[in-house]
Structures are given as C-alpha cells and as structure tokens.
Amino acid sequence: xxxxxxxxxxxxxxxxxxxxxxxxxxxxxxxxxxxxxxxxxxxxxxxxxxxxxxxxxxxxxxxxxxxxxxxxxxxxxxxxxxxxxxxxxxxxxxxxxxxxxxxxxxxxxxxxxxxxxxxxxxxxxxxxxxxxxxxxxxxxx
Amino acid sequence: xxxxxxxxxxxxxxxxxxxxxxxxxxxxxxxxxxxxxxxxxxxxxxxxxxxxxxxxxxxxxxxxxxxxxxxxxxxxxxxxxxxxxxxxxxxxxxxxxxxxxxxxxxxxxxxxxxxxxxxxxxxxxxxxxxxxxxxxxxxxx
Numbered sequence: 224x225x226x227x228x229x230x231x232x233x234x235x236x237x238x239x240x241x242x243x244x245x246x247x248x249x250x251x252x253x254x255x256x257x258x259x260x261x262x263x264x265x266x267x268x269x270x271x272x273x274x275x276x277x278x279x280x281x282x283x284x285x286x287x288x289x290x291x292x293x294x295x296x297x298x299x300x301x302x303x304x305x306x307x308x309x310x311x312x313x314x315x316x317x318x319x320x321x322x323x324x325x326x327x328x329x330x331x332x333x334x335x336x337x338x339x340x341x342x343x344x345x346x347x348x349x350x351x352x353x354x355x356x357x358x359x360x361x362x363x364x
Numbered sequence: 365x366x367x368x369x370x371x372x373x374x375x376x377x378x379x380x381x382x383x384x385x386x387x388x389x390x391x392x393x394x395x396x397x398x399x400x401x402x403x404x405x406x407x408x409x410x411x412x413x414x415x416x417x418x419x420x421x422x423x424x425x426x427x428x429x430x431x432x433x434x435x436x437x438x439x440x441x442x443x444x445x446x447x448x449x450x451x452x453x454x455x456x457x458x459x460x461x462x463x464x465x466x467x468x469x470x471x472x473x474x475x476x477x478x479x480x481x482x483x484x485x486x487x488x489x490x491x492x493x494x495x496x497x498x499x500x501x502x503x504x505x
C-alpha cells in the first residue's frame with residue numbers, strides 16, 4: 224500500500240473537490256480486489272455514501288475491497304464498512320480527527336494509516352477557516 | 365420503559381407496514397426527551413434513515429432522545445446512533461438477529477431489550493417466507 228495507489232489518489236482528489244466547493248474536505252474511494260474503482264465521493268459521511276453509490280454488489284466483492292479515505296472514518300462510516308464487510312480501510316490521516324479505527328480492527332478489518340501531509344493540510348485549513356461547519360458535522364454543536 | 369410507550373408502538377406499526385408492503389419488517393422511531401416523535405420509518409437500515417429523516421437537530425436533542433427499534437440495530441445503524449450521540453436505544457427483540465448492541469453499551473448508550481413477541485413473530489414470518497431477501501440485506505449473499 225502506498226500513497227501513489229490509484230484508489231488513494233482518487234480519495235485525495237475527492238477531498239480537494241470537497242474543499243474547492245466550500246464544503247468538508249473529506250474524500251473516499253472504494254476499490255475492488257483487482258484494482259477497479261467501484262465508487263468514489265466527497266464530503267461528510269462519505270464512506271457510507273461511497274458504499275451506497277457503489278450499487279448492490281455480491282458480498283464477496285466487498286470482502287476483497289479496499290476503502291480509501293482521506294480522513295479517519297466517523298462512527299457511522301465505520302458501521303457502514305463493518306455492515307458491508309469491507310476487508311481493508313486505508314486512511315490518509317488521523318491527526319486532525321480520530322474515528323472508529325479501533326473498532327474496525329476489533330471487528331477484523333485491516334486498517335492502514337498513511338499520515339499523508341496533503342490530507343492533513345487540507346483538513347487543518349478547513350477546520351481553521353470554517354470551525355462552525357466542522358463542529359456541526361461531527362455533532363459537537 | 366414499556367411496550368406501551370408511544371415510541372415503541374410507532375416502531376412496531378412501522379415494522380408491520382414494512383411487512384405489509386412485502387419488505388423487511390423492521391421499524392424505528394426517534395423520540396425526544398419530552399416524548400415528541402422526531403422521526404419514524406421502516407425497512408432495512410431504518411434507524412439510520414429515521415435519524416436522517418429527523419432533519420438536523422441540535423446535538424442536545426439527540427443526547428436526550430430515545431431510538432425505538434423493532435429489531436436489534438445492524439452495524440451501520442449502530443454507528444449512526446453513536447455518530448448522532450443518541451442517549452438510549454430501545455430494542456423490540458434480539459432473538460432473530462443480534463446487531464451492535466454490545467458496542468452501543470461499550471460507547472455509553474443505554475440499551476433496553478423488550479423481547480416483544482409481536483416483533484419476533486413478524487421477523488420469523490418474514491425470514492421464513494423470504495429467506496433470500498433477508499440474507500441479502502444482512503450481507504450474507
């Protein structure tokens with residue numbers, strides 16, 4: 224696994240698109256075991272929406288799949304990844320926010336964290352510029 | 365808490381509506397601390413949708429709220445309840461399916477289980493009549 228993976232690059236592109244639209248800079252991308260991009264998206268609750276946008280796939284397709292996400296997954300997306308039985312979750316960074324990573328591991332999902340500077344920089348910029356939007360999204364207000 | 369609570373009755377009515385439409389007989393209802401019904405719905409992933417249908421409420425409204433659900437919540441709905449910081453989850457029955465109840469407790473959510481015969485009967489009837497639909501919904505196929 225590396226930050227040059229097509230899936231990871233797509234997740235970062237989605238995060239940038241989210242930021243450029245004035246929204247939350249979080250992106251995700253679901254990739255099959257053979258490297259095919261099954262779904263991608265950006266904004267909050269993005270892994271859940273990426274899964275829903277991937278359409279209904281056979282259970283086996285999810286087991287072999289990797290969810291690339293620019294930021295540590297929120298509790299709802301953590302639950303979505305477990306519900307769909309995603310085999311692996313690759314996280315761009317978990318310095319600005321820590322979601323349900325420990326629970327993913329507890330439930331047998333492989334977790335990889337890159338601590339990617341680009342992902343971290345985007346989140347820091349956003350949290351500094353729009354703290355109210357971020358706090359509302361994570362349910363702190 | 366009792367099975368005569370308006371919230372629980374609404375969740376069971378929703379489960380019956382789901383069954384009568386030929387779908388999954390799972391219902392849920394979100395009730396505020398003062399007893400107001402904030403949202404209700406039926407079918408799979410119903411607690412998540414009930415939360416999303418409740419609109420955006422202040423964080424405090426969720427903390428005092430109770431999620432009534434006819435069946436033990438799936439992993440995604442468990443994550444949704446944690447994400448929204450729901451204070452209490454009341455479950456009709458957990459004999460036909462066990463979802464994320466233990467994780468809810470682990471995260472400080474109060475969990476009440478009624479083992480209601482009506483809820484159990486509806487699920488048993490559905491699982492017997494449409495096993496393929498049920499297995500697909502829980503990601504077993």
